[in-house]
Every structure is written in C-alpha cells, then in structure tokens.
Amino acid sequence: MELENKNVLILGLGVSGVSTVKALNKLGANIIISDSKKEDELKDFLKSIELYSVKLFLGTNDVPLDDIDLIVKSPGIPLDIPIIEKAKKLNIEVITDIELAYRIIPKNKFIAITGTNGKTTTTTLMGEILKKAGYSCHITGNIGVGILWEAVNSKKEDIFVIEASSFQLESIDKFKPKVSAIINITPDHINWHKTYENYINSKKKVFKNQDKTDFTVLNYDDEVLRNTKDNINSNIIWFSVNSKLNNGVYIDGKDIVISHYGKIVKVMPWKEIKIPGKHNLENALSSIAIGWAMGIDVEDMADVLRSFEGVEHRIEYVTSIEGVKFYNDSKGTNSDASIKAIEALEPPLIVIAGGKDKGTDFDDFIKSFKGKVKALILLGETKDKIKETAIKYGFNNIYIVGSMNEAVNKSFKIGNSGDTVLLSPACASWDMYESFEERGKDFKEAVYNLKED
Structure with a gap:
C-alpha cells in the first residue's frame, strides 16, 4: 500500500498509536494525530514520538478532514463518534492497525487469535512454540505491542502472531490471516458493540476473507462456534476438551491427541501441561491446533507446554x-x-x-x-x-x-x-x-x- 505523501489521521495516541506514528513516518506519510485526552494526560506517549514531525489536535476530535486520505483509529474508539461519522460521509476510509499491517505486508504469514478469553495466553504460548520451532516471529496486537512498527521492519519470512480484539476486527476489510483462531465466545463489551450478536459478528470477521489455502481453529465445545461452520471457507481444525473428534485436537484418556483423517498422533499427557485450569487446557489445545496447521513438530509443541508458566496478570x-x-x-x-x-x-x-x-x-x-x-x-x-x-x-x-x-x-x-x-x-x-x-x-x-x- 502506497502511503508516501498521503495525509493520514491517527485517532488515539496509545500503544497502537505510537507504533502507527513510527511506521507511517518510515513510509513517508504526512501524520496528523487527534486524541480527546489533553497533553498532560498523554505526556509519556508524546515523549515517545517527540522526534517525529506530526500535527497534533489534543483535547478534541474536531479535526478538519478536507485533505485526509486515510484514518487509522485506535481499536477501542467507537465507530459512532461524530468524526468517524463525518469521515464516512466524505468517503474517507477508517481502519485499525491490523488491517493496515496486512496491506503493507500481505505476503507475510499472519496468525490471528481471538475469543472472549484466553487470547493473551494463547498468543504468547503460540509465539513460544514458533520460536522453539526455529521461526522468526512477532507477538503483536491487543497484547500490548503495536503491530505496524513491527510490520515495516519485518522480513518476508517473519510470522506475525496477533492477539486480535473485537474492536480491531470490527474495522477490517481485506485482512486475511493464514491461520485464524476463535478460542471461545461469551458476552463481553456489550456497551461498545450494543448487542451480543454484533459482538459475535465482529469476532467472526477474523475468518471472513480466508479461503481453502487457509485454516480456521475453533472450539468444538462452544455452541456458538460449532454452529458457525457453514460460514467458513477455510479448512476448519476443531479442538475439544470434552469430545472425541474425527478431525481435530482432543483429550483421549490421559493424552492430548491429533486426529487427522483416521491417523492419530499423540502429543503429550495433558497433566504435564504446566499452566493450571481447564481454561488453560483449552488454550493449549488451540495452540496445538494452530501449530498443526503451521506444520510444527509435535515434540516442539509438547516441550513448550511442559515449561510455559503463563502470562502476567492471568491467575x-x-x-x-x-x-x-x-x-x-x-x-x-x-x-x-x-x-x-x-x-x-x-x-x-x-x-x-x-x-x-x-x-x-x-x-x-x-x-x-x-x-x-x-x-x-x-x-x-x-x-x-x-x-x-x-x-x-x-x-x-x-x-x-x-x-x-x-x-x-x-x-x-x-x-x-x-x-x-x-x-x-x-x-x-x-x-x-x-x-x-x-x-x-x-x-x-x-x-x-x-x-x-
């Protein structure tokens, strides 16, 4: 995507906003920033971009849009605020960082992990599995690392493991991951999405552009996800804590196994997983399913699961x-x-x-x-x-x-x-x-x- 000399408005100067500033500067764009917070509330973020040439509108979202070519919004900013409504009327595209990252480096492999719970643990775990298998990867997205600066400094062989929030997915258009995963769906962020149905639909956007060359990992134990299979064009890999599957990752007695068209591959005894709780067993199974889609050796996956201690702030x-x-x-x-x-x-x-x-x-x-x-x-x-x-x-x-x-x-x-x-x-x-x-x-x-x- 050509951005040199384009006027790009960044809405919201948080972690993703700082990453976006750095990336757009490298790509030669003219950068305008708007944030409803005032300067004293943003001092740490402003310090991070003090070396870059930007035009600031702080304490307001009342920004002239006449010459704006593109808006990249912070994921958590609602789509119904006046400046975005105005942009839509002027046919100015409004996207989030993961959509722009894909357009900048569409040939890179993206793994997009979403769900109501377990995203951070699964994303971190998947990154460790890829590193163990010898891949160069970037752990980005809602996990607290802005994706765009990583994207503009990446190599073609790099893999991006993205924790994708419903806020980010709501504004995607062309984003097409090699592997998508939805760990579970339960009611959340209803104040932002307005209805549970809207929230579910935002999560489903993670696979909307995938095709038969791609993979979608889904939780078979989640009724919402089990009923969505007819809407998916990619290859589905199910995982389940409770049921045996003809094709997928599940618990068979004491072991985690992969069933692939009648062939059973033993991964490891499930009790050897270091992180506690049934929910973490789901996270482990989803990671194994993603790893299987990426062609990673089961021994590498098992080694990481035996040593992975979890993430900060999660039990x-x-x-x-x-x-x-x-x-x-x-x-x-x-x-x-x-x-x-x-x-x-x-x-x-x-x-x-x-x-x-x-x-x-x-x-x-x-x-x-x-x-x-x-x-x-x-x-x-x-x-x-x-x-x-x-x-x-x-x-x-x-x-x-x-x-x-x-x-x-x-x-x-x-x-x-x-x-x-x-x-x-x-x-x-x-x-x-x-x-x-x-x-x-x-x-x-x-x-x-x-x-x-």
Missing part, C-alpha cells in the same frame, strides 16, 4: 503470607474469565472484584462460587451491581472498599492460613486505572506491602 501466583496465598488475575475483565479463575483454584477463596461496567450481568459469576468462595470484596463502578446480584443468590459475606490497597488489607485481615485471595475483577479496569496491567501491578504492590508491615 498469576504472587506470594504467600502467613499461609494465605495471593493470586493476580487482573486480566479477568469479564465474568467468564473470572469464573475460569475460580474454577482453577482450590478453596476457600476470598475474591476481589469490581471495576468498569461493560453492560453485562454478573449472575453466572456469582453462581460459580458454589461453596468455594468464602468472602467477596468489591470496589469500583460495579460494586453495588455485583453486591445486589450476590445478595439475590443468597451470598451475603460482602465487603465494599474504596481502593485496591484497602481491598488487599481487608482480604488479609479476614483470611486464614490455607485461604487464597484472588483478584479477578470480572470487569474492565478503566474506571480506576489506565489498564488491567496497571491494576494488577497495584494489587501486587499492595500485597508486597503486607510483608513490610
């Missing part, structure tokens, strides 16, 4: 103090993710939850407690909403707090030796923090401070 063991264990699951940004964390750990649990309201309910979250959770500590925008739901289902041991530090101190005060304190908010972080990473770090700092008291 991450922090420390033990006086017999009380602390786990950081700040990546649990929706009910389904937090349910998986509760299922993965041994009781009794003290759960810290609450945060930004994304328009979903918390019934299933509370129902998952099933005698495992002894106390619930709530903070953030959704604290009252979750409390009301808990009381509705007869769970009353609830504490309302105003900060993470207070939550951690309360959990330790009511905890006993043998208890586990789990931060798994079931909500986004944006009411109190810039990101789930910042929230997780705040939790860990508060836990470590207990040792110093």
Whole structure:
C-alpha cells in the first residue's frame, strides 16, 4: 500500500498509536494525530514520538478532514463518534492497525487469535512454540505491542502472531490471516458493540476473507462456534476438551491427541501441561491446533507446554503470607474469565472484584462460587451491581472498599492460613486505572506491602 505523501489521521495516541506514528513516518506519510485526552494526560506517549514531525489536535476530535486520505483509529474508539461519522460521509476510509499491517505486508504469514478469553495466553504460548520451532516471529496486537512498527521492519519470512480484539476486527476489510483462531465466545463489551450478536459478528470477521489455502481453529465445545461452520471457507481444525473428534485436537484418556483423517498422533499427557485450569487446557489445545496447521513438530509443541508458566496478570501466583496465598488475575475483565479463575483454584477463596461496567450481568459469576468462595470484596463502578446480584443468590459475606490497597488489607485481615485471595475483577479496569496491567501491578504492590508491615 502506497502511503508516501498521503495525509493520514491517527485517532488515539496509545500503544497502537505510537507504533502507527513510527511506521507511517518510515513510509513517508504526512501524520496528523487527534486524541480527546489533553497533553498532560498523554505526556509519556508524546515523549515517545517527540522526534517525529506530526500535527497534533489534543483535547478534541474536531479535526478538519478536507485533505485526509486515510484514518487509522485506535481499536477501542467507537465507530459512532461524530468524526468517524463525518469521515464516512466524505468517503474517507477508517481502519485499525491490523488491517493496515496486512496491506503493507500481505505476503507475510499472519496468525490471528481471538475469543472472549484466553487470547493473551494463547498468543504468547503460540509465539513460544514458533520460536522453539526455529521461526522468526512477532507477538503483536491487543497484547500490548503495536503491530505496524513491527510490520515495516519485518522480513518476508517473519510470522506475525496477533492477539486480535473485537474492536480491531470490527474495522477490517481485506485482512486475511493464514491461520485464524476463535478460542471461545461469551458476552463481553456489550456497551461498545450494543448487542451480543454484533459482538459475535465482529469476532467472526477474523475468518471472513480466508479461503481453502487457509485454516480456521475453533472450539468444538462452544455452541456458538460449532454452529458457525457453514460460514467458513477455510479448512476448519476443531479442538475439544470434552469430545472425541474425527478431525481435530482432543483429550483421549490421559493424552492430548491429533486426529487427522483416521491417523492419530499423540502429543503429550495433558497433566504435564504446566499452566493450571481447564481454561488453560483449552488454550493449549488451540495452540496445538494452530501449530498443526503451521506444520510444527509435535515434540516442539509438547516441550513448550511442559515449561510455559503463563502470562502476567492471568491467575498469576504472587506470594504467600502467613499461609494465605495471593493470586493476580487482573486480566479477568469479564465474568467468564473470572469464573475460569475460580474454577482453577482450590478453596476457600476470598475474591476481589469490581471495576468498569461493560453492560453485562454478573449472575453466572456469582453462581460459580458454589461453596468455594468464602468472602467477596468489591470496589469500583460495579460494586453495588455485583453486591445486589450476590445478595439475590443468597451470598451475603460482602465487603465494599474504596481502593485496591484497602481491598488487599481487608482480604488479609479476614483470611486464614490455607485461604487464597484472588483478584479477578470480572470487569474492565478503566474506571480506576489506565489498564488491567496497571491494576494488577497495584494489587501486587499492595500485597508486597503486607510483608513490610
């Protein structure tokens, strides 16, 4: 895609925005940046681009569009804001970074991994598997690494493993991965997508441009995904924790196996996977399916799965103090993710939850407690909403707090030796923090401070 001397407007100066600035500068584009945040809120990002020639519109999205050739928006910016509506009327294309990356390097192999939960773990795990197999790869996307700067500095043989969010996928047009994967779909981001159906459809866009030369990895245990097979033109590879498959990756007794048209290939005993929990078994099976599509040796995949310890902020063991264990699951940004964390750990649990309201309910979250959770500590925008739901289902041991530090101190005060304190908010972080990473770090700092008291 030719961008030299084109006027490109970047909407939103976050991680992806900085990467986009650097890439567009290298490609010779004229760069305009708009962000509704003011200069003092963006100082770290502005410092990252201070050497580049850009025109800034900060604290506003009221930008003249007369000479704009293309808009690259930060994934989380809604499509119904006035500047995007105006761009559509002027026939100015609005895309996200993964779409532009594909247009810049369409011959590179892209692996796009999406789903409501498990994206980060699977993307990271897949990157480790590719590295073990000797490939040069880039781990990018929603995982916190902007793809465009990686793309313009890549080689033809490089592979891109992309954690693709529903926000990114909503604005794709030509993006065509060699392998796409949807790990699962449950309600999330309804406040952004407006309906669950819209959210599902955004996820399905990951395979919309694929053909018979490509592969799509799907979770057979997920009814939404099982019913979508007729819409797919690529080669489907199923994975399942619960069912034996004629073609796909599944559990057969003690082993993970690949069934390929009657031929059975043993990968490894499933109990040898290092990361805990049924949800991580799903992540492992999806990674094996992707690896199989890419032609990676099963021994390389098994070696990585035996040593891979997971990712920060996802059921991450922090420390033990006086017999009380602390786990950081700040990546649990929706009910389904937090349910998986509760299922993965041994009781009794003290759960810290609450945060930004994304328009979903918390019934299933509370129902998952099933005698495992002894106390619930709530903070953030959704604290009252979750409390009301808990009381509705007869769970009353609830504490309302105003900060993470207070939550951690309360959990330790009511905890006993043998208890586990789990931060798994079931909500986004944006009411109190810039990101789930910042929230997780705040939790860990508060836990470590207990040792110093």
